[in-house]
Amino acid sequence: MVTTPRIAIDAMGGDEGVRVMVAGVALARRRHEGLRFTLFGDEAQIREALKNHPNLSQAAEIVHTDQVVAPTDKPSQAIRQSRGSSMGLAIQAVKDGKVGAAVSAGNTGALMAMAKLALRTLPGIDRPALTAFLPTLGENDVVMLDLGANTECDARNLVQFAIMGAAYARVVLDVERPRVRLLNIGTEELKGTDEIRDAAAVLRSANGLPFQFDGFIEGDKIGSGEADVIVSEGFAGNIALKTAEGTARFVTDVLRRAFTSSIRSKAGFLLSKPALHLLKVHLDPNNHNGAVFLGLNGMVVKSHGSADEKGIANAVHVAARLVEEDLTARIAEDVARVGPMMSEEMIAK
Amino acid sequence: MVTTPRIAIDAMGGDEGVRVMVAGVALARRRHEGLRFTLFGDEAQIREALKNHPNLSQAAEIVHTDQVVAPTDKPSQAIRQSRGSSMGLAIQAVKDGKVGAAVSAGNTGALMAMAKLALRTLPGIDRPALTAFLPTLGENDVVMLDLGANTECDARNLVQFAIMGAAYARVVLDVERPRVRLLNIGTEELKGTDEIRDAAAVLRSANGLPFQFDGFIEGDKIGSGEADVIVSEGFAGNIALKTAEGTARFVTDVLRRAFTSSIRSKAGFLLSKPALHLLKVHLDPNNHNGAVFLGLNGMVVKSHGSADEKGIANAVHVAARLVEEDLTARIAEDVARVGPMMSEEMIAK
Numbered sequence: 236m237v238t239t240p241r242i243a244i245d246a247m248g249g250d251e252g253v254r255v256m257v258a259g260v261a262l263a264r265r266r267h268e269g270l271r272f273t274l275f276g277d278e279a280q281i282r283e284a285l286k287n288h289p290n291l292s293q294a295a296e297i298v299h300t301d302q303v304v305a306p307t308d309k310p311s312q313a314i315r316q317s318r319g320s321s322m323g324l325a326i327q328a329v330k331d332g333k334v335g336a337a338v339s340a341g342n343t344g345a346l347m348a349m350a351k352l353a354l355r356t357l358p359g360i361d362r363p364a365l366t367a368f369l370p371t372l373g374e375n376d377v378v379m380l381d382l383g384a385n386t387e388c389d390a391r392n393l394v395q396f397a398i399m400g401a402a403y404a405r406v407v408l409d410v411e412r413p414r415v416r417l418l419n420i421g422t423e424e425l426k427g428t429d430e431i432r433d434a435a436a437v438l439r440s441a442n443g444l445p446f447q448f449d450g451f452i453e454g455d456k457i458g459s460g461e462a463d464v465i466v467s468e469g470f471a472g473n474i475a476l477k478t479a480e481g482t483a484r485f486v487t488d489v490l491r492r493a494f495t496s497s498i499r500s501k502a503g504f505l506l507s508k509p510a511l512h513l514l515k516v517h518l519d520p521n522n523h524n525g526a527v528f529l530g531l532n533g534m535v536v537k538s539h540g541s542a543d544e545k546g547i548a549n550a551v552h553v554a555a556r557l558v559e560e561d562l563t564a565r566i567a568e569d570v571a572r573v574g575p576m577m578s579e580e581m582i583a584k
Numbered sequence: 585m586v587t588t589p590r591i592a593i594d595a596m597g598g599d600e601g602v603r604v605m606v607a608g609v610a611l612a613r614r615r616h617e618g619l620r621f622t623l624f625g626d627e628a629q630i631r632e633a634l635k636n637h638p639n640l641s642q643a644a645e646i647v648h649t650d651q652v653v654a655p656t657d658k659p660s661q662a663i664r665q666s667r668g669s670s671m672g673l674a675i676q677a678v679k680d681g682k683v684g685a686a687v688s689a690g691n692t693g694a695l696m697a698m699a700k701l702a703l704r705t706l707p708g709i710d711r712p713a714l715t716a717f718l719p720t721l722g723e724n725d726v727v728m729l730d731l732g733a734n735t736e737c738d739a740r741n742l743v744q745f746a747i748m749g750a751a752y753a754r755v756v757l758d759v760e761r762p763r764v765r766l767l768n769i770g771t772e773e774l775k776g777t778d779e780i781r782d783a784a785a786v787l788r789s790a791n792g793l794p795f796q797f798d799g800f801i802e803g804d805k806i807g808s809g810e811a812d813v814i815v816s817e818g819f820a821g822n823i824a825l826k827t828a829e830g831t832a833r834f835v836t837d838v839l840r841r842a843f844t845s846s847i848r849s850k851a852g853f854l855l856s857k858p859a860l861h862l863l864k865v866h867l868d869p870n871n872h873n874g875a876v877f878l879g880l881n882g883m884v885v886k887s888h889g890s891a892d893e894k895g896i897a898n899a900v901h902v903a904a905r906l907v908e909e910d911l912t913a914r915i916a917e918d919v920a921r922v923g924p925m926m927s928e929e930m931i932a933k
Contacts, residue, residue: 309774372837383769386777420732420822425658428735428819454826458834467823470777473769474820475827477803482831485807486867488721490839493862500856507852513842518835 239271240558242551243325243334246276246284247303248341249547250540253280256340259547260295261288266548267555273298273334275321300324304345306540313345314352322346326353329533335558336534338525338550346537347384347528354531357563359570362388363530364396365469365537366403368523369479373460378404378413380466382526383473390433393417393466395570397438399529400464401446402569406560407553410463412447418467418475419451426451430468445569454478483518521546525553534563588620589907591900592674592683595625595633596652597690598896599889602629605689608896609644610637615897616904622647622683624670649673653694655889662694663701671695675702678882684907685883687874687899695886696733696877703880706912708919711737712879713745714818714886715752717872718828722809727753727762729815731875732822739782742766742815744919746787748878749813750795751918755909756902759812761796767816767824768800775800779817794918803827832867870895874902883912 249256253276264270271294274281278299285292302320304313317323322345325337330353339346347365356363364381371377380400385392397415404413417435419427424435431451438448452462454475467475494504504511516522524546526537534557538550557563598605602625613619620643623630627648634641651669653662666672671694674686679702688695696714705712713730720726729749734741746764753762766784768776773784780800787797801811803824816824843853853860865871873895875886883906887899906912 370834372834386769418823420735420819420826453830454823454828455830455833457827457830459830470769471820471823474767474803474816474824477769478806478824478827479803479831481804481806481808482828483835484804485719485721486832486835486863489863489866490860493860494856496862497858500858500860503852503854503856505852506855507843507849509846509849511839511842511849513845514835514838517838 240267240269240555241271241273241334242554242558243328243337244272244274244551245322245325245337245339245341246274246281247321248339248540249538249542250340251543253277254284255544256547257281257284257288257291258544259542260551261291262544262548263551263555264291264294266552267559270294270555272296273325273328275300275324276303277301298324304342306342308342308345310344310348313342314348317345317349323349326350326535329535330354336536336554338536338538338554340538340540340542340547340550343383343537346535350528350531350535354533354535356530357532357567357570360395360399360530362392362395363528364399365526366400366529367476367526369457369476370517370523371458371460375408375410375460375463376523377457377460377462378408378464379457379472379476380529381469381472382476383469384528385469387470388430388468390430390437393430393434393468394437395530396466397434397446397448397464398569398573399566400466402562402566403527403529404463405445406562406565407556408463412445413463414449414461415446415464415466416449416452416462418465418471419453422451422453441573444573480520487514487518521549523549525550527553527557529566532563534558589616589618589904590620590622590683591903591907592677592686593621593623593900594671594674594686594688594690595623595630596670597688597889598887598891599689600892602626603633604893605896606630606633606637606640607893608891609900610640611893611897612900612904613640613643615901616908619643619904621645622677624649624673625652626650647673653691655691657691657694659693659697662691663697666694666698672698675699675884678884679703685885685903687885687887687903689887689889689891689896689899692732692886695884699877699880699884703882703884705879706881706916706919709744709748709879711741711744712877713748714875715749715878716825716875718806718825719866719872720807720809724757724759724809724812725872726806726809726811727757727813728806728821728825729878730818730821731825732818733877734818736819737779737817739779739786742779742783742817743786744879745815746783746795746797746813747918747922748915749815751911751915752876752878753812754794755911755914756905757812761794762812763798763810764795764813764815765798765801765811767814767820768802771800771802790922793922829869836863836867870898872898874899876902876906878915881912883907
């Protein structure tokens with residue numbers, strides 16, 4: 236492992252440009268003073284952006300490249316043509332052990348494909364999963380996976396996701412024994428697809444899990460705080476994530492219309508503004524930015540393309556925590572301990 | 585078809601009891617004066633509830649039964665044991681042509697299983713789909729299907745759902761040429777499962793569709809008003825519906841906390857109250873109550889179990905519109921016209 240924690244940054248990936256990427260990294264560094272960074276991308280642009288952040292300049296090295304993965308590049312195209320891009324080089328640095336993690340706000344499909352090819356899955360893990368936080372009414376956020384890396388998953392994948400998600404929750408949410416549930420269209424045992432029912436059967440009967448399996452959860456309870464980890468195949472997981480984002484925006488749009496519909500309601504808005512700030516904090520996707528590809532031999536964190544400075548800082552903070560806590564090793568340990576038991580159970584089926 | 589439109593009501597199905605069911609039916613009748621009703625359930629309780637609604641009494645007949653499908657009954661159990669229940673008799677009345685539609689607020693799984701067995705699917709339709717409205721920022725609600733009747737669907741099912749959903753939108757939203765999309769995890773052609781890509785290919789290449797196919801839509805755009813009909817397999821559709829409900833509740837909970845967090849914000853709330861009423865109207869599930877099983881030889885409408893009087897009235901209103909517009913016949917026509925073309929295309933693949 237890396238001795239001084241260092242993180243690779245794809246400086247060219249975000250929609251908002253190099254300036255915002257660099258500002259976000261500088262902001263994150265204030266929370267992690269020991270961290271060092273390697274910034275991949277156009278050297279002149281990066282140097283220009285660093286001028287405003289002397290505290291980051293001294294902790295950052297730059298690796299120049301003028302190749303960039305475009306948002307419209309297909310994953311297969313990126314794999315063939317973009318090894319020398321800012322994204323490709325950042326992933327390669329993880330593979331070479333030069334950094335503990337890479338952060339990119341670029342093309343998700345390309346990032347996923349390149350990371351999978353370069354880093355390979357951990358022993359005992361068949362597929363990586365895209366993992367993120369969602370806000371809840373409870374004390375903690377909830378960890379949700381897979382959010383779109385795999386459109387179809389078998390029971391074995393889902394069980395592996397549960398193990399990985401729980402390890403992630405222990406590290407990042409600081410929950411000792413995470414409560415894990417499978418996303419389903421009902422809570423009765425007979426609900427859902429064969430894959431989900433089989434995964435539930437394995438998780439229910441397994442002994443010595445480093446988490447608590449609480450059965451199924453429906454879409455309307457994702458934000459209830461009843462679970463620390465919600466496991467899903469990637470199609471439904473992505474639909475749930477996006478639907479939650481869309482609905483939150485829908486409600487705030489209706490609210491905005493309501494508050495500007497009359498002078499009276501405008502006055503009400505002004506009075507309530509400090510309180511409404513709470514809603515903004517809760518719903519701002521920047522506060523939950525930083526999705527991780529779990530299950531690879533190395534950490535890759537995906538930021539929203541449209542993240543602002545604070546959002547980028549959050550994604551870098553997630554990467555820093557994963558490096559500091561050596562999550563890859565922890566997942567590998569959990570899989571080594573729980574995995575063989577799982578396999579027997581599932582072969583026995 | 586039925587000459588005087590008549591609707592069967594499972595008076596025993598709702599969580600709120602017979603009184604609320606009957607009050608909801610009475611409320612709906614004010615919008616549909618020509619409608620007649622057959623109420624199935626405990627005669628004494630129904631008579632008692634009808635005392636408050638003389639306008640409904642004269643338009644309603646009662647068929648007594650003391651059998652009720654319990655919320656916990658499994659669908660297979662209901663099929664074997666509950667033909668004589670209020671739910672079973674209401675569905676049988678549709679089958680016998682005594683009523684144009686049945687409305688129940690009872691056990692969804694049992695209702696679906698019994699309706700499918702008694703009514704069978706329309707010629708050219710392989711599976712029925714659970715269909716409902718969701719609110720949007722646009723002018724109209726959006727029709728979404730399938731919301732959980734089928735956990736796995738092939739391309740053929742999805743194409744049939746598109747035809748049925750469009751027919752439904754034409755009747756209930758009064759949109760001449762509905763804009764139809766498939767729910768997916770991205771909008772590019774290569775995204776999603778084989779089933780979704782195949783269904784899209786068929787819909788893109790078909791001529792003379794009675795709707796406009798606009799490709800894919802992601803979860804965050806469900807409420808955007810960009811589509812009149814959103815088609816999905818039942819698993820992801822149910823997850824999306826429930827996630828939207830849950831997120832809306834989440835946001836309003838955070839809002840409630842915000843507005844009661846200080847005297848100042850309470851005052852702001854009071855000032856904004858008339859405007860905030862808009863939000864309530866938009867999000868109240870009672871205003872969108874009434875999911876339909878499309879694709880059967882007869883109409884069955886499912887109300888939320890927890891619907892209030894207004895919610896029940898909305899479900900009955902939906903049933904009334906479907907009967908008045910003879911939706912079953914319209915879907916059958918569309919399928920007969922578009923279906924054979926679809927089949928050839930799909931066999932040719």
